[in-house]
Amino acid sequence: MLQIATDKIAHVIIRARDYDSGVNAWAHQGSRRQHGTRTELHDFIDSMNDDEQASLVAVMWIGRDSFEPEELAEAIATARAERTTPTADYLMGEPRLADLLEAGLEALGISPEDAEDALQKPV
Numbered sequence: 001m002l003q004i005a006t007d008k009i010a011h012v013i014i015r016a017r018d019y020d021s022g023v024n025a026w027a028h029q030g031s032r033r034q035h036g037t038r039t040e041l042h043d044f045i046d047s048m049n050d051d052e053q054a055s056l057v058a059v060m061w062i063g064r065d066s067f068e069p070e071e072l073a074e075a076i077a078t079a080r081a082e083r084t085t086p087t088a089d090y091l092m093g094e095p096r097l098a099d100l101l102e103a104g105l106e107a108l109g110i111s112p113e114d115a116e117d118a119l120q121k122p123v
Contacts, residue, residue: 002059002108003051003076009059009101010115012091015041016098038092045088053087054079056101060091063104072108 019037045053058075061067067075083090091097102112 004055006115013098042088059104060100063100069107
């Protein structure tokens with residue numbers, strides 16, 4: 001069972017897409033927008049507790065096909081046991097983070113679009 005709310009994963013997906021598009025569009029201009037998005041994403045992941053971070057890594061691994069959806073508990077345990085760098089650094093080093101998180105959620109039977117849409121609805 002995931003130990004992170006899907007809205008938190010959706011937030012990471014949205015920010016990872018923003019960061020990735022900023023890297024591609026602004027890399028040669030030293031954009032403050034890109035730096036701000038990177039900092040926000042990094043801080044958001046850092047603010048998660050250990051269970052949430054391990055679940056986030058597990059979802060990414062499932063999206064990368066390193067684990068099957070049925071192996072979620074094993075993936076979470078492995079994420080906890082094999083952590084050698086800060087989780088935010090590890091995840092942000094993955095160039096396809098948003099895509100892999102979406103694929104992981106889908107494999108687990110969770111609609112990433114629904115989670116993202118719920119976050120982006122005006123209040």
